[in-house]
Amino acid sequence: MGGFIQAEALSLDYVATKGGGFFKSLFLGGHETIHAIKDVSFSIEEGEVVGLVGPNGAGKSTLLKVLLGILAPTSGEVSVMGGDPFKQRRDNSYKTGVVFGHRSQLWWDLPVSDSFNLLKKIYKVPEGVYRQNLSYAEEHLGIYALWDVPVRHLTPGQRALAETGAASVHGPRLLILDEPASGIDISARRRIMEFVKRLNRERDATVVMATHYMNDTDELCGRVILIDHGSIVADMPLGAFRQRYGGRRAIKVDLNAPMVEFSIEGAAASPEPGGLTWRFRLDPGRITMGRLIDAISERAEIARVTVEDERTEDIVHEIYLSGLGDNLAPEYAEPWME
Amino acid sequence: MRSRRICRFTFYAGIFANFYSYFVTYALFWVIATRFGNIDGWGVEDMTVLLGFNALAYSVSGVLFSYAAYQLDNEIVSGNLDSYLVRPMGILQQMACRSFVVDALIGPIFVTVVFMVVAFERISYQITAFNFIYLAAAVTSGILIQSGAMIILGSLSFWSVHPQKIASVVLTEMRALTNLPLSIFPDFVRRGLTYALPLALVNYYPSLMIMRKVETNEEFVIGLLSPLAGVCFFIFSIYVFSAGLRRYSSSGA
Numbered sequence: 001m002g003g004f005i006q007a008e009a010l011s012l013d014y015v016a017t018k019g020g021g022f023f024k025s026l027f028l029g030g031h032e033t034i035h036a037i038k039d040v041s042f043s044i045e046e047g048e049v050v051g052l053v054g055p056n057g058a059g060k061s062t063l064l065k066v067l068l069g070i071l072a073p074t075s076g077e078v079s080v081m082g083g084d085p086f087k088q089r090r091d092n093s094y095k096t097g098v099v100f101g102h103r104s105q106l107w108w109d110l111p112v113s114d115s116f117n118l119l120k121k122i123y124k125v126p127e128g129v130y131r132q133n134l135s136y137a138e139e140h141l142g143i144y145a146l147w148d149v150p151v152r153h154l155t156p157g158q159r160a161l162a163e164t165g166a167a168s169v170h171g172p173r174l175l176i177l178d179e180p181a182s183g184i185d186i187s188a189r190r191r192i193m194e195f196v197k198r199l200n201r202e203r204d205a206t207v208v209m210a211t212h213y214m215n216d217t218d219e220l221c222g223r224v225i226l227i228d229h230g231s232i233v234a235d236m237p238l239g240a241f242r243q244r245y246g247g248r249r250a251i252k253v254d255l256n257a258p259m260v261e262f263s264i265e266g267a268a269a270s271p272e273p274g275g276l277t278w279r280f281r282l283d284p285g286r287i288t289m290g291r292l293i294d295a296i297s298e299r300a301e302i303a304r305v306t307v308e309d310e311r312t313e314d315i316v317h318e319i320y321l322s323g324l325g326d327n328l329a330p331e332y333a334e335p336w337m338e
Numbered sequence: 339m340r341s342r343r344i345c346r347f348t349f350y351a352g353i354f355a356n357f358y359s360y361f362v363t364y365a366l367f368w369v370i371a372t373r374f375g376n377i378d379g380w381g382v383e384d385m386t387v388l389l390g391f392n393a394l395a396y397s398v399s400g401v402l403f404s405y406a407a408y409q410l411d412n413e414i415v416s417g418n419l420d421s422y423l424v425r426p427m428g429i430l431q432q433m434a435c436r437s438f439v440v441d442a443l444i445g446p447i448f449v450t451v452v453f454m455v456v457a458f459e460r461i462s463y464q465i466t467a468f469n470f471i472y473l474a475a476a477v478t479s480g481i482l483i484q485s486g487a488m489i490i491l492g493s494l495s496f497w498s499v500h501p502q503k504i505a506s507v508v509l510t511e512m513r514a515l516t517n518l519p520l521s522i523f524p525d526f527v528r529r530g531l532t533y534a535l536p537l538a539l540v541n542y543y544p545s546l547m548i549m550r551k552v553e554t555n556e557e558f559v560i561g562l563l564s565p566l567a568g569v570c571f572f573i574f575s576i577y578v579f580s581a582g583l584r585r586y587s588s589s590g591a
């Protein structure tokens with residue numbers, strides 16, 4: 001199989017125990033098969049940064065676990081860095097950095113420095129390489145400020161910085177990030193995204209990131225794989241994704257005096273608290289920007305108008321609302337149901 | 339271990355607590371056994387050796403594998419097992435590193451060695467080269483059997499939820515039976531602790547050999563082979579753990 005990461009007709013099923021009454025479950029344990037991943041095929045080239053997006057339970061984390069060799073697929077083929085990730089899990093782990101946003105990979109009672117030193121030994125990183133990678137992490141993540149602090153005393157943001165630094169200490173060729181910026185402050189999030197971006201550009205790391213936050217994808221990813229109910233429903237460059245499913249424009253209007261209520265056909269309005277700033281998402285076929293501005297001018301004095309590209313997050317939100325697969329609204333159905 | 343050294347109070351408190359706990363256990367045992375005179379031909383010194391083998395094996399294996407026995411279930415449920423799996427190091431090795439606390443080892447080993455030496459002195463035991471080698475092999479084998487039991491009991495987490503109770507019954511209640519001479523129990527208990535769950539190979543059969551109490555061919559063969567049995571049982575436990583891990587990998591549960 002070619003490609004840095006390659007999956008062909010990949011499926012993974014779970015067998016789960018079905019519910020039932022107490023006595024029935026004791027003697028007649030029913031089972032049902034859950035298709036966590038269904039017939040998934042994709043290829044990722046070395047150096048790509050791919051965002052894996054989808055709602056909770058879509059199968060994103062399960063797919064990452066298959067790529068990491070933690071779970072073995074039920075059927076289909078998968079290859080990561082030239083081999084079966086399940087069979088060569090240990091070999092691949094030397095070349096893979098992993099961040100699980102919801103759980104720590106550092107040692108809770110130890111200072112950050114000790115966790116890094118342990119990882120250096122576990123990954124057998126030569127002293128020179130370790131020093132170099134540590135300096136790189138310090139430069140972009142500010143690791144040394146956390147160096148002597150026990151992990152349990154770190155704030156969520158600091159812990160995320162330390163986790164990301166720790167995942168890079170052995171110079172991985174592949175970075176797997178599962179919700180890396182979940183529940184952390186904006187400053188830490190930006191530093192992490194910038195660091196990952198640099199690892200990709202300056203050190204040729206291939207990145208696969210599962211996230212709920214499309215802002216992360218906007219900042220980092222050149223390509224989006226949208227997954228739902230274990231199936232890939234869209235796989236394309238971020239620009240194409242936005243062009244295909246976006247198309248709507250977002251306008252931010254700052255007013256000189258608060259406007260309490262406003263609505264107009266063809267534009268979804270969302271005021272910020274206080275009513276001085278309003279955001280509109282325009283449906284191009286139904287309203288023009290000029291008509292919207294005129295309508296607002298009749299109600300309030302406009303201080304400034306800013307045209308924004310629609311955020312990918314909003315696009316995906318619309319897709320989720322419309323339903324995926326069979327339930328797709330007509331305007332979203334066509335691209336992946338062909 | 340490093341985390342214990344960082345918090346010195348915990349480290350010294352751990353040493354004291356373990357020392358105190360084992361000292362009280364041996365002292366009580368010594369008082370009670372002296373009072374009873376002997377049990378089925380086993381005097382207080384003989385039973386001290388019996389208890390010593392058991393305590394040595396349990397303290398060392400506990401320091402290495404109690405985390406696997408009692409916490410693997412939590413690691414699976416919390417998803418932390420995935421963190422172990424993404425590192426280039428064996429899962430059991432990582433768990434052993436995590437649970438290794440030297441302060442839990444110092445007290446038990448010190449107290450056990452002191453009481454065993456006193457017991458050997460009192461019966462004027464002659465330590466020959468064979469005895470010394472057999473003693474070392476028996477202690478190692480006991481550690482491997484206890485470790486194997488902990489690994490197997492922990493591995494049940496791959497097939498069931500919250501199996502710690504089973505681990506507790508085996509490693510506490512059933513193990514306590516082996517602190518007494520196996521000959522006083524009904525035959526099915528003796529066979530169970532010899533062939534099904536070979537905890538008697540940790541201390542009873544080696545004690546028979548060391549204290550020259552072997553009476554049957556079966557006892558002699560088992561006693562002689564118990565060091566080898568330790569190695570086999572430990573390998574078997576690794577196999578069970580690997581099978582469980584394969585199940586986890588195919589089901590994620």
